[in-house]
Structure formats: structure tokens, C-alpha cells
Amino acid sequence: MSMSFNLNVIEEFRANGGRVGGPFEGGDLLLLTTTGARSGRPHTVPLGFVRSDGLLLVVASAAGAPEHPQWYRNLLAHPVVRVELGTETFDAIAVPAEGARRKELFDAVVRTAPKYGDYQAHTGRQFPVVVLERPEAPPGQPREVRSLADKLLEAHTWLRAQLRHVRAEAQAHVPGRPAGLGLQLRQHCLAFCEGLSHHHTGEDSAIFPALARSHPELAGVLAQLGEQHRVIGQIKEELVTLLAGIELSDPERLRVELEWMSAELESHLDHEEAELLPALAGIPFPPARPGPIGR
Template sequence: MPMSFNLNVIEEFRANGGRVGGPFEGGDLLLLTTTGVRSGRPHTVPLGFVRAEGLLLVVASAAGAPEHPQWYRNLLAHPVVRVELGTDTFDAIAVPAEGARRKRLFDAVLRKAPGYGDYQAHTERELPVIALERPEAPPGQPREVRSLADKLLEAHTWLRAQLRHVRAEAQAHVPGRPTGLGLQLRQHCLAFCEGLTHHHTGEDSAIFPALARSHPELAGTLERLGEQHRAISRIREELVALLAGVEITEPERLRTELDRISAELEAHLDHEEAELLPALAGIPFPPVRPGPAGP
């Protein structure tokens, strides 16, 4: 679609709580924001969607064009995406389906939106079917974030959930067999690594310096945690390298190495919580901005 047309649809969508006119009137539409492969900037597109098997699905059809749309190439590099659905906005992990699962989901899409069959007929490429997975808050997680301690736990809970995804999928994945888990495993791994990098960057650049000023007694702890972050960066690179060869790595070695890497990452998260939660519990989040000075 022309960029100007997309921009008009996006503006209308946001101004009217997800309702638009024109060719999309009455249809199921969402806005998907990905991160550009080369630019690193957000890129938003309006897309039709289908709900099937409890999943929120989009199809990288590009109206049957011979090449995948740019937003699909973006999410392969950066799986964490932003979804706007009606008046709801949330982060999701974009996981393309493979093999038999892709065929089953595409058939489910066609039952609700048969036009995608016409798009498939006009191109030799297999149209990707992508599930937009919305992480659910597990029991016990604070649903309302009121302090930096809550925010830290929220981030750590998300990271642990992605680790569980990766380990569970590694247990089920058998190289050379049509399990359809290779790409799913890769996407969750990348999501975890991106999330961890973002989390540590935020701590190193903002949270730790602020804590050092307000709690000078934590200076030594914060310095050690910063050193751990650099060590964790190495472990993260090991994880990426391990899963890059998921289709050829011997299954037992994959699981053994993944267990070791996961244990080190979990230990870091546990240690960070033990050291920081007491200090962070008294710091409101979002930060309280001082009001205007009185007369």
C-alpha cells in the first residue's frame, strides 16, 4: 500500500478507537509496529487479522506480491512488536508458524477470510502466518506497578517466561523432524535476548546511577551488578550462537547447554532481586514529578 494511504488509515484508526472507513470499513483491523532491520526505528502498518485456535493471526500477504513485506522482515530480526487493537495497546511476540502448524492455521484463516487464498494463488512464495503472542501475567505477579521494585519484578517475570518458552520448545524440538518449532524457538530466543539487553541498558544508564545517588550504601552492590551485566552479555551471545545452529545441533547437547545457560541467567535475576528489591520498594513508579513551586 502507498505510505500516504497507510498514514491516513493509521490516523483514522487512532482517532476513532480502531474504527476506519473506506476499504477496511467493518473489517478486523489492527496496527502492527515493528522495529526496522536497518534503521532501528518503529514502523507501523495497518493489517487485517483473524482469530483462530485462540490465537491472534496476521498474514504477510502483501496482496500476493512476489516478496515478503518489510514488516515481516523486521519482525524476523526483532520479534517483540507493538499491537494496537481497538483501544487496546500491548506488546507481543511475533512467531511465524512452520510446517503442518502453518498449513493448519492458514486453512483456519481461509475459512474466515478466503481472500488470502487469492493472494496465495498469485505468488510462488508461501505466505507467512504469524501468531502475535501476548504474554499473560502469571499468578502472583503484581498487576499494578507502583514502585521500581514492582517494575523490576515485571521485567524479570517476562524474561523468565521467555526462558521457559525456549527451554520447553528445545525439549520438543528434534532436528530434521517436522516439529515446526525451529523458527518458534528462534523467535522466543531473540525476544528474550532483546528484552534482556533493553532491561540491562535501562538499569546501567538510568536506574543504577539514580540508586547510587539516593542510596550511596549500595555503591558496591551496583558496581558488582554492572560487572555481572557484562558477564551476562557473554552468556547471551552463547545462547544466540547455540540456537543459531538448532537444526544441526545434537539434541542432548542443545538441552544440556541450554540448561546451563538458563541456570546462570536465572541465578543473575535471583541475585539482582535479592540485592535491589528492598531499596526499590520505596521508590514510586512512574516517578513522581515535583509540582510547581508555590508563591
């Protein structure tokens, strides 16, 4: 599909609550926004989807083209994607299926949408089947975010839950096993690393400088936390390097790095919460918007 055609479909989708005409009329369609593998810029494409046993699936068929579509290459580099489905928008982790699981899911897709079977029959490329996982709120997460302290705890709860998840997958990963977790583990681990980077960048660029101005007595604590960010960032970069290929060639080293990350991150999060939550509890979130001038 051409870029102009895609743009028209995207505009129509957003203007009509997910309903479009033309070749997609009456079909199941979503918008997938990925982050460019090289550019780092967002890219949105309309895609057909299939639901199977509660899973939301998309297929990188490219209508039978000999190469994987760009959106698939993007999500291998950046697994956290944005999904627009009807009037709903949410973030998801894109996880391609492997081995027997991939065949099982592709067969389920073809039963619902036979065109994918027709496309597959005319190319030697095996179509990736991607599960769009919508992370559930982990137990203990604040139900309502009213202050910056609540927001910090929400982010910390997500990071702890994701790290526990990837550590469990790393322990279960056995190279060469037919139903191995290599690609699934890789995507979840990269998603954790992206979330960690985003959180620490936000703290370093906005939250910590603001606290330094409003609470100068925290200057020493903030400097310590910033140094911890740098240490944890170095571990994260080592994890990303290990995950640079699609296959995990050294799972034992990955397990060691994840245990190191867990120890450093848990210590850092506990320290940050003990020192900063009292100050952040008095700051509303989201920030109140200023009223009209003169009122």
C-alpha cells in the first residue's frame, strides 16, 4: 500500500471511531504505531487483526511480499508499540511467536482470515505472527493517581513487575528447545529496558531539577540517585547489547546481568521511595491547568 493510501485510511479511521470504507470496509482493522528502528520516529500503519483465545494478533504478511514489512523490523528493535482499536488507544508489547506456537497461531489466523493462507502459499518467506500484549496493572499498583508520589509508585511497580517477568522467562529459557522463549524473552527484556530509560530520563530532565529548586535540602540525595541512574544505565546497555540479535546466544550471561540489574534496581527504587515520596506527595498529578486570565 502507498503512503498516501495509508494516510487516508488512518485519517478515516480516526475520524470515524475505527470504521473505514474501501477495501477495509467491514473488516477488523487497527492502527499500529511503531518506533523506527533507525530513525527513532513514530510510524503508523493500518493493519488487519485477528482475535484468537483472547489474543490480539497481527501478521507481517505484506500481502505476500518477499521481505518483512518495515513495521515488523521496527518492533524487533522497539517492542513497545501503540495500538488504536476502535475508539480505544493503548500501549502494548509486540511479541512474535516462535516454532510450534507460531504455527498454531497462524493456523488460527487462517481459519478466520483465509487470505493470509493464500499469501503464504505464494512466497517462501514465513510470515511472522505477532501477539500484541497489553500489560495488565500488577497487584499493588495505586488505583488512582492523584499526586506525583502516586505516579512514581505506579512507574516503580511496573518496573518491578516487568523485571520479575523477564527474570522468570530467563530462568525458563533453554536454547534450542522447540518451544523456546528466545524471541519472547528478547522482546520483553527490551520493553523493560525501554521503560526504564524513559522513566529515568524523565526524572533526570524534569523531576529531579524541579525538586532541587523546591527542596534544596534534597540536593545530596538527588545527586546520589542520579549516580545510581548512571550505574543502572550501564547495566541496561549491556543487556541491550546481549539482545542485539534475534537469537539469544548466551542465555547464562543474560541471567547473570538480569540478577545484577535486579539487585541494583531494587536498592535504587527503595532508596528513591524512602527519600522522595514525602516531598512528592504534596505535588498534584496531573498538574492543574492555569485558569483563564482575569478569573
